[in-house]
Amino acid sequence: MKLDCCNRCKFYSRSPHLVCTLHPAGVEGDICPDFELDLTIPDDEAVAWYGEQWQPEGASYYGDDLVLEPVQQMTLEQRLDLLDSHPLFTGRCSNCEMPLRQTEPPRVHWDCEYCGWVDDSV
Ligand SMILES: [Zn+2]
Incomplete structure (x- = not known):
């Protein structure tokens, strides 16, 4: 069973098939012993918005890390050419x-x- 607090828990899986990463099938009772408030996630809407739209120019995500590119106006190919020549x-x-x-x-x-x-x- 998913609990009301799951939405704001840092372990919540946000998947229809799993409740959370610690308790895939949920927990017994009304209180989860492992609940931890995720302060970086104000609500689901913000998560969706940040994930899809927020990306400063010249930066990109590698996995979960936001990486600022020092050479923004060059393509990867151009940079490899430069390394070669x-x-x-x-x-x-x-x-x-x-x-x-x-x-x-x-x-x-x-x-x-x-x-x-x-x-x-x-
Ligand atoms: Zn020369």
Whole structure:
């Protein structure tokens, strides 16, 4: 049996087939010994709304974690391309493939001194 308090319990499964994760078939009596108020869930409506709509721009969910993307305007493909070709990661000019060394202090622009390739990705 599902109890009235189940809706606000952190263990409530919100599934038609299970009452909660601790007591799949519910508990005997009117009081659940394991009830714990879930303070992060004000009510079911808010849960649905947050789950579906609330996602700040440039951020995404990985599992339950909200992850802010540092490079928001690039697609995943573009980022992988950058990892493959950018001298910061490869140590080579992406145009002529001459080795480019990291400098001290670390350089921001990886302009090539051999072929004149200009790093415009940063
Ligand atoms: Zn070059």
